[in-house]
Amino acid sequence: xxxxxxxxxxxxxxxxxxxxxxxxxxAYRQAxxxxxxxxxxxxxxxxxxxxxxxxxxxxxxxTLFADAAPSVAxxxxxxxxxxxxxxxxxxxxxxxxxxxxxxxRALLVELHAHVEEQRGDDARRIEAAIWRExxxxxxxxxxxxxxx
Amino acid sequence: xxxxxxxxxxxxxxxxxxxMRAVSDLERRLAAYLAPRLxxxxxxxxxxxxxxxxxxxxxxxxxxxxxxxxxxxVERRLILRRDPPGSLIETDRRVEFAAYRAFHxxxxxxxxxxxxEEDPGPLDYPFFIMEELTGFQSSLPALLAPPYLEHRAKxxxxxxxxxxxxxxxxxxxxxxVGLLAPVAPHECWQRELAHWERVLDEDELEPQPVIRAxxxxxxxxxxxxxxxxSVVHADYRTGxxxxxxxxxxxxxxxxxxxxxxDPLEDLAWGINAVWQWSRDGLSxxxxxxxxxxxxxxxxxxxxxxxxxxLWWELFSCVKGQGIWVSGGREYQTGANHDPVLCxxxxxxxNSQDRAALxxxxxxx
Numbered sequence: 001x002x003x004x005x006x007x008x009x010x011x012x013x014x015x016x017x018x019x020x021x022x023x024x025x026x027a028y029r030q031a032x033x034x035x036x037x038x039x040x041x042x043x044x045x046x047x048x049x050x051x052x053x054x055x056x057x058x059x060x061x062x063t064l065f066a067d068a069a070p071s072v073a074x075x076x077x078x079x080x081x082x083x084x085x086x087x088x089x090x091x092x093x094x095x096x097x098x099x100x101x102x103x104x105r106a107l108l109v110e111l112h113a114h115v116e117e118q119r120g121d122d123a124r125r126i127e128a129a130i131w132r133e134x135x136x137x138x139x140x141x142x143x144x145x146x147x148x
Numbered sequence: 149x150x151x152x153x154x155x156x157x158x159x160x161x162x163x164x165x166x167x168m169r170a171v172s173d174l175e176r177r178l179a180a181y182l183a184p185r186l187x188x189x190x191x192x193x194x195x196x197x198x199x200x201x202x203x204x205x206x207x208x209x210x211x212x213x214x215x216x217x218x219x220x221x222v223e224r225r226l227i228l229r230r231d232p233p234g235s236l237i238e239t240d241r242r243v244e245f246a247a248y249r250a251f252h253x254x255x256x257x258x259x260x261x262x263x264x265e266e267d268p269g270p271l272d273y274p275f276f277i278m279e280e281l282t283g284f285q286s287s288l289p290a291l292l293a294p295p296y297l298e299h300r301a302k303x304x305x306x307x308x309x310x311x312x313x314x315x316x317x318x319x320x321x322x323x324x325v326g327l328l329a330p331v332a333p334h335e336c337w338q339r340e341l342a343h344w345e346r347v348l349d350e351d352e353l354e355p356q357p358v359i360r361a362x363x364x365x366x367x368x369x370x371x372x373x374x375x376x377x378s379v380v381h382a383d384y385r386t387g388x389x390x391x392x393x394x395x396x397x398x399x400x401x402x403x404x405x406x407x408x409x410d411p412l413e414d415l416a417w418g419i420n421a422v423w424q425w426s427r428d429g430l431s432x433x434x435x436x437x438x439x440x441x442x443x444x445x446x447x448x449x450x451x452x453x454x455x456x457x458l459w460w461e462l463f464s465c466v467k468g469q470g471i472w473v474s475g476g477r478e479y480q481t482g483a484n485h486d487p488v489l490c491x492x493x494x495x496x497x498n499s500q501d502r503a504a505l506x507x508x509x510x511x512x
Contacts, residue, residue, distance in 0.1 A: 026198055026199070027198070027200075027201065028198070028199040028200060028201045031201030032201060032486075032487065035201075035486075035487040035488050035491060036487045038487070038491050039487050039490050039491055042491065042494050042495060098354075101354075102354050102355055105354070105355035105357055106355045108355070108357050109355055109356075109357045109360045109361075112357060112360075112361055112364075113360075113364060116364060131505075131508075131510040132510075134357055134358050134361070134501075134505065134510065135505055135510050135511055135512060137357075138358065138498060138501045138502050138505060138511075141498045141501075142498055142502070143494060143495045143498060145495055146495045146496070146498055146499040146502075147421070147422050147423065147424055147425045147427070147496075147499050148421045148422060148424055148427075148499045148502055148503060148506075
């Protein structure tokens with residue numbers, strides 16, 4: 001699409017902040033327009049990376065599960081990890097990537113809780129890998145407007 | 149076919165007129181409510197009803213009340229806090245009103261609470277009314293610009309001194325023991341953690357692996373019992389108090405989540421990294437964390453033991469995520485269209501995870 005959607009969003013955002021919000025009364029509605037502009041700023045930041053960050057994260061989670069599965073004592077959890085590791089994203093549509101991501105992240109919560117209760121170097125290695133992935137996932141979602 | 153620009157303009161004008169009629173109707177109903185509550189008052193009028201942005205748990209509006217009494221014309225500027233259909237935080241207006249009443253006239257500055265109405269009849273939703281303190285600021289952008297910027301250290305000193313006063317106060321002497329749910333000192337952490345975990349269970353729209361890991365961490369290593377049972381404001385942060393151009397804090401606001409509990413809960417919430425909007429490492433955009441803790445300890449006479457404080461700091465990340473997640477659900481389901489809820493869910497939710505990871509030493 002030309003002009004690019006991100007460019008159009010940028011223009012709408014600027015118009016809201018610079019041209020429209022200052023003319024809106026009362027103050028409550030003016031502030032509301034400004035916050036709506038912030039929502040657009042976040043969408044502007046997300047739109048280019050939306051599919052890429054989901055694909056990257058789903059791949060990282062599947063790799064983590066493949067690595068962790070042999071060391072997981074719980075047979076049922078081990079099989080679910082192997083199945084998840086062998087799965088693939090059906091398409092690059094964001095809602096479908098999100099559905100897969102939510103399923104993978106729910107399984108990550110279970111794996112994390114499981115390895116926390118296990119002893120041994122393998123459990124600690126997997127736990128460290130999970131924390132690295134959690135930090136990376138937080139970075140992937142970071143928004144420039146956030147306080148930290 | 150779409151609506152023409154001219155029709156759209158007419159629609160906008162019609163919308164404005166409808167809003168003006170709604171405001172005028174609310175002013176009339178407010179005056180009718182207040183008239184019998186002002187003994188000896190005549191010609192009671194309400195005007196200038198103007199909604200204030202923010203206050204995500206209640207609709208907040210300012211208005212002017214005028215009447216004649218003993219031959220004199222009286223004018224009061226007041227605040228109306230009305231329950232909305234949906235909100236960021238589900239809270240009890242009776243608790244908020246009681247907290248204002250308990251601290252009014254004490255070392256903890258608050259506006260004077262005036263009337264509490266729990267019957268939705270008069271204004272469609274329950275509400276309370278309190279005095280408006282005018283000429284002061286509460287916003288972060290104001291704090292980070294002249295003339296307030298140079299007073300940040302003083303505001304920080306006052307902020308954590310007042311919090312120490314809240315921690316030090318006796319809930320029984322304040323008359324709050326019967327109103328706030330009782331809790332034993334060793335059970336404070338369990339009650340709060342269970343509450344916010346339940347909020348996450350009910351409201352999360354997607355898995356929260358960081359905060360779930362934090363919850364397990366908190367359960368594995370519980371904190372010591374509270375040193376004392378205190379009134380916990382529960383949203384004590386920069387943005388929830390009024391300050392003036394001399395760096396004095398004039399009122400502590402937004403007591404809607406107040407409860408009895410461990411005073412470290414408030415300290416930890418106030419120094420949570422998500423309130424560092426100034427991005428200069430200052431807690432609450434005001435003072436270094438160690439300085440804030442020192443001031444609080446001096447004012448409260450209590451000790452912020454590092455291990456216990458870390459527990460409550462991590463808990464504050466769980467609570468924060470609970471708030472952002474519930475706001476996101478309200479927005480997603482259409483219960484509340486305030487864009488702050490959407491923005492909080494995205495932006496603050498991510499920052500909250502980052503804050504938790506940093507506290508646990510897992511953020512590179």
